[in-house]
Amino acid sequence: MLDSPFVSPTRKQGKLIGIDFLPCLRSGLTWRDPMADNDQQLEAACQKIGIGAIKRHVFLCPGPNCCTPEAGEASWKLLKQKLKEAGLSAGDNVCQRTRAGCLRICCHGPTMVVYPDGTWYRDMTPDRIERFIREHLLEGRPIEEWIFARNPLPNEHECRAG
Numbered sequence: 001m002l003d004s005p006f007v008s009p010t011r012k013q014g015k016l017i018g019i020d021f022l023p024c025l026r027s028g029l030t031w032r033d034p035m036a037d038n039d040q041q042l043e044a045a046c047q048k049i050g051i052g053a054i055k056r057h058v059f060l061c062p063g064p065n066c067c068t069p070e071a072g073e074a075s076w077k078l079l080k081q082k083l084k085e086a087g088l089s090a091g092d093n094v095c096q097r098t099r100a101g102c103l104r105i106c107c108h109g110p111t112m113v114v115y116p117d118g119t120w121y122r123d124m125t126p127d128r129i130e131r132f133i134r135e136h137l138l139e140g141r142p143i144e145e146w147i148f149a150r151n152p153l154p155n156e157h158e159c160r161a162g
């Protein structure tokens with residue numbers, strides 16, 4: 001079991017911030033810390049999507065400029081379904097997925113990019129989704145013939161070095 005990656009924004013400096021509880025005390029009402037509820041919600045959301053165990057993040061643009069909305073929607077639905085079936089939605093090897101509004105390529109879509117490796121895929125129609133998950137995500141072999149660009153993200157040290 002992983003340690004929780006959740007960082008409480010209200011308590012990380014050992015104090016509550018941004019809460020005006022004096023009116024409640026003055027009026028005799030029982031004061032409840034609303035930020036504590038927010039923290040619980042956030043922590044539950046982190047656990048639900050596997051933050052702390054995420055190994056990759058896939059962004060898919062379902063159009064409408066890079067592909068037809070129908071093709072984009074079908075790819076998105078299949079991506080979600082196949083990630084789950086492949087066991088990549090939970091556990092120690094989570095692949096997070098996000099439906100992007102537009103990845104600013106706007107042609108030859110559906111467009112997809114995978115981080116942290118920064119692998120950009122073109123024409124990710126539904127017939128390609130299963131092979132992509134098997135070869136790239138499960139076996140670690142990106143599919144060269146569908147890739148049109150690469151931009152791995154720098155690590156923290158490289159970012160600071162500028």
Ligand code: FES
Pocket residue numbers: 061062063064065066067101102103104105106107109111
């Ligand atoms: S509409 Fe898909 S990349 Fe812009």
